[in-house]
Amino acid sequence: MGNVYTVSQVNQYIKNMFIQDFLLNRIHVRGEVSNCKYHPNGHVYFSLKDESGMISAILFAGNRKGLPFRMQDGQQVVVFGSISTYERDGTYQLYAREIVLDGAGLLTQRFQELKEELEEMGMFAPEYKQPIPPYAKTIGIVTAPTGAAIRDIIHIAKRRNPYVKLLLSPALVQGEEAAPSIAAAIRRLEKEDVDVIIVGRGGGSMEDLWAFNEEEVARAIFHCPVPVISAVGHETDTTIADYVADLRAPTPSAAAELAVFDACAVKEEKEKRMLTLQREMERRIQTIRMQLSKEQEIFRRLHPGVQIAGQRRRLADLELRVREKMEWKIQRNRQRLAMQMEVFAGLSPMGKLNQGYAFVTGEDQQAVRSISGVRQGEHLTLYVRDGTIDAVVERTRKKDDGD
Numbered sequence: 271m272g273n274v275y276t277v278s279q280v281n282q283y284i285k286n287m288f289i290q291d292f293l294l295n296r297i298h299v300r301g302e303v304s305n306c307k308y309h310p311n312g313h314v315y316f317s318l319k320d321e322s323g324m325i326s327a328i329l330f331a332g333n334r335k336g337l338p339f340r341m342q343d344g345q346q347v348v349v350f351g352s353i354s355t356y357e358r359d360g361t362y363q364l365y366a367r368e369i370v371l372d373g374a375g376l377l378t379q380r381f382q383e384l385k386e387e388l389e390e391m392g393m394f395a396p397e398y399k400q401p402i403p404p405y406a407k408t409i410g411i412v413t414a415p416t417g418a419a420i421r422d423i424i425h426i427a428k429r430r431n432p433y434v435k436l437l438l439s440p441a442l443v444q445g446e447e448a449a450p451s452i453a454a455a456i457r458r459l460e461k462e463d464v465d466v467i468i469v470g471r472g473g474g475s476m477e478d479l480w481a482f483n484e485e486e487v488a489r490a491i492f493h494c495p496v497p498v499i500s501a502v503g504h505e506t507d508t509t510i511a512d513y514v515a516d517l518r519a520p521t522p523s524a525a526a527e528l529a530v531f532d533a534c535a536v537k538e539e540k541e542k543r544m545l546t547l548q549r550e551m552e553r554r555i556q557t558i559r560m561q562l563s564k565e566q567e568i569f570r571r572l573h574p575g576v577q578i579a580g581q582r583r584r585l586a587d588l589e590l591r592v593r594e595k596m597e598w599k600i601q602r603n604r605q606r607l608a609m610q611m612e613v614f615a616g617l618s619p620m621g622k623l624n625q626g627y628a629f630v631t632g633e634d635q636q637a638v639r640s641i642s643g644v645r646q647g648e649h650l651t652l653y654v655r656d657g658t659i660d661a662v663v664e665r666t667r668k669k670d671d672g673d
Contacts, residue, residue: 387606497516500518
């Protein structure tokens with residue numbers, strides 16, 4: 271009898287075979303949910319089935335955070351995970367890591383994988399984003415020639431700035447040929463003299479918008495030398511083109527708002543700034559005039575002619591003050607002189623002569639004040655009021671000798 275193995279050994283061997291199989295460790299399985307049960311411990315137990323088969327599956331509680339919906343029987347889903355055996359029972363089952371609804375689920379997976387790949391390449395990096403020109407004159411548009419998107423863009427653009435030039439590069443925006451058509455339309459606009467390019471379309475399902483999730487479109491946007499605004503679907507829709515573009519707009523109408531400057535607002539802002547500038551200029555002119563007036567006044571005061579005139583006025587004032595003071599002193603001295611003349615008049619010999627007295631001088635022309643100052647026979651001169659009298663001394667008498 272050959273080698274004999276235990277049940278556990280067989281189960282362990284089979285489990286190792288599953289582990290070593292790369293495909294079974296990362297596998298996507300599509301099927302209908304059946305026997306779905308949410309266990310109190312947080313695990314979800316269910317089965318996947320199709321027309322001819324069924325497989326047991328489990329989603330552990332730790333992976334339920336990524337489940338965006340509540341599982342129910344009858345749902346068509348795609349489960350990503352690994353297949354392995356449960357050694358105790360010797361049965362194999364699908365260990366789920368991610369579960370998405372079928373259809374959109376596969377697209378979501380492709381979307382996420384491409385997003386991660388392009389992000390690793392640096393195609394979403396901010397340093398590669400080009401600024402959107404604030405005053406674009408020519409705007410390129412990549413979208414379907416008919417549809418709501420182009421009508422909305424034209425309407426908004428003409429309302430904001432009737433002078434802006436719109437250049438449409440038509441492209442398919444849905445279907446298998448849409449991605450190369452969009453990329454070619456972008457490259458056509460690169461050869462035109464456009465300031466910015468709007469790439470987008472109206473809303474739709476994820477399948478409808480899928481062309482804007484293709485790598486070919488992403489690379490065309492990334493390598494475009496002209497700034498690109500992505501405007502795909504509605505505000506809640508997000509595509510790979512949104513990540514690669516220089517700017518994302520939630521809708522085509524919003525893209526037109528971002529790309530086309532408001533001529534009326536610019537005009538109003540211009541007028542406002544002109545008014546502000548005019549007021550500032552008037553204020554500065556008024557300030558300069560006031561300063562000039564002050565400097566002119568200073569210059570006028572410092573002008574040689576003004577200085578000379580001022581000196582002349584000061585000299586005239588000094589002259590007047592000196593003259594007034596001199597006149598005052600003269601008047602005062604005149605008064606003093608008058609008083610002294612009155613005093614002198616009382617002491618003047620002429621005054622005495624006028625009163626009948628005489629002034630006597632001897633031969634030596636000296637005044638005779640005493641009898642002892644003359645001798646007998648000496649010639650004397652007597653000065654009276656109206657002349658002189660010559661006399662000869664006959665004799666002298668003292669006061670006591672006379673009668």
